[in-house]
Amino acid sequence: MNTIKYLQFEKGHQTLFLRTLKNASFSTWNKFAEFFNVNRSMVFLYLSEKSKLPYKSYLRLLRKSNIDPKPFCFRIISSNDYGVAEIPTTYTDDLAWFVGILLGDGHIDDYNYQVTIAFHSVLESSYLKKVKALIERLFKKGVSENTSKRSKASYLRLNSKIVVDFLATECGIPTGKRIRTSNNRIPEVILNNPSLLRSCICGIFDSEGGLHSRHHKAARICIYNKCPVLLESVQSALLKLGYHVQLKVNCVKLGRTSEIIRFFEEIKPQNNYKLIKYNEWRKSGRVPSTAEVERYLIGEHKVEASYGSVSVVEN
Numbered sequence: 001m002n003t004i005k006y007l008q009f010e011k012g013h014q015t016l017f018l019r020t021l022k023n024a025s026f027s028t029w030n031k032f033a034e035f036f037n038v039n040r041s042m043v044f045l046y047l048s049e050k051s052k053l054p055y056k057s058y059l060r061l062l063r064k065s066n067i068d069p070k071p072f073c074f075r076i077i078s079s080n081d082y083g084v085a086e087i088p089t090t091y092t093d094d095l096a097w098f099v100g101i102l103l104g105d106g107h108i109d110d111y112n113y114q115v116t117i118a119f120h121s122v123l124e125s126s127y128l129k130k131v132k133a134l135i136e137r138l139f140k141k142g143v144s145e146n147t148s149k150r151s152k153a154s155y156l157r158l159n160s161k162i163v164v165d166f167l168a169t170e171c172g173i174p175t176g177k178r179i180r181t182s183n184n185r186i187p188e189v190i191l192n193n194p195s196l197l198r199s200c201i202c203g204i205f206d207s208e209g210g211l212h213s214r215h216h217k218a219a220r221i222c223i224y225n226k227c228p229v230l231l232e233s234v235q236s237a238l239l240k241l242g243y244h245v246q247l248k249v250n251c252v253k254l255g256r257t258s259e260i261i262r263f264f265e266e267i268k269p270q271n272n273y274k275l276i277k278y279n280e281w282r283k284s285g286r287v288p289s290t291a292e293v294e295r296y297l298i299g300e301h302k303v304e305a306s307y308g309s310v311s312v313v314e315n
Contacts, residue, residue: 004113004159005055010073014049017072025065035064037111037176041118041153050146051157052077054112085141085160087170091189094138095171096196097270099187100203101131102173103230110168110175113161121147121154122294123273127206130270132156139163179226185233197237198267204234206271210290211278214255217285221254221263241266273297 009017018032026032033040036057045051055076062069088095102108107116119128128145135143135158147154167173171187178184190196209223225231235247238254243263246253254260264278273293281287288296 004161005076005078006052007055007058007074008052008077009049011049013072013074014053015047017069017074018043018047018053020067021061021065024067025061036061037109039107039118041148041151042116042155044150045146045148045155048149050148051144051155054114056112060111085139085158085163087162087166088138091193091196093195093199094134096190096199097203098134098138099167099171099173099190100200100205101134101207102167102203103184103186103200104204104207104225106173106207108164108167108173108175110164113159113164115158115160115163115167117156119154119156121152122297123290124154124271125297127271127273128154128156178230181227182229184227184230186230186237191233191237191240194241197241201234201237201241202267202269205267205269206274209269209274211260211274211281211287213287217281218255218257219260219281219287221260222251224251226250 007014022029022032026035029043030040033043036043042051046053101117102115105118107118108114109116117131119125119131132143132145135141135156139158139160141158141160141163144157144159145154146157164175168175172183173187174181174184186197186200190200205221205223208225209221211219211221214220223231223234225234231247231250231252234252235245238245238252243254243259244256246255254263261282264275269275269278273290276293276296277287277290
């Protein structure tokens with residue numbers, strides 16, 4: 001049975017429990033997050049009780065601290081509230097897009113069997129909906145959605161052992177922290193199929209890419225990441241697709257105007273705020289700043305956005 005257990009605390013008790021654990025065994029919240037094998041922002045989602053604490057992590061934390069859990073009121077619940085997941089039988093453009101998204105902004109926890117994807121809560125609110133529909137379409141299972149009150153961050157989470165095993169084993173995506181992982185790269189099965197490769201690059205760009213001003217009316221595409229292996233993989237992929245690219249320490253750059261236009265027409269990015277930047281550049285020759293796009297998206301500026309010839313898939 002593909003079941004994962006969580007703790008359902010009474011209101012306020014999860015926060016108190018975690019603070020008690022931290023004070024007993026960890027000097028900082030960063031140390032707590034490192035032991036927990038999650039990002040610091042995830043710890044604050046647990047603290048705010050926006051996310052339930054996995055039962056396996058609860059047991060591990062108890063062994064670390066030896067505190068008495070009896071004063072904290074909770075019950076154990078199952079993840080099957082969101083249904084039982086299925087895994088794809090073949091590689092499709094949807095799966096390749098999802099792999100790209102994971103390589104960019106995703107995290108796979110093989111201890112708690114959880115897949116997490118992070119988003120900017122303002123800039124990427126519509127994109128989050130597309131990714132949520134994509135995950136449910138691929139794996140036939142509902143996902144949870146949370147937004148942090150402490151930062152402009154939203155998260156989608158899929159809890160499933162068979163999905164985590166599939167992504168790690170069949171797709172070859174590393175679990176845990178991937179910055180220094182040698183196999184943190186585009187899978188060969190995707191790299192050798194042009195259609196799948198375009199979809200995967202779409203996911204990576206949606207997550208890690210951007211369009212920036214260069215000089216005068218020129219622009220450039222940059223795909224950022226802290227993992228050198230992944231950047232080299234992205235460079236190889238774009239070269240294979242016929243683009244002229246530069247590999248830098250922290251990004252891959254594409255600067256020819258004709259190839260930027262071709263990229264948006266061929267790769268078809270799906271992250272709306274990046275499409276807004278692109279279309280404004282095509283109309284006026286100027287790339288708006290991310291802050292300008294954010295103000296537009298929260299309604300401070302009334303700017304008409306046109307997607308032109310770019311195909312935007314609404315799921």
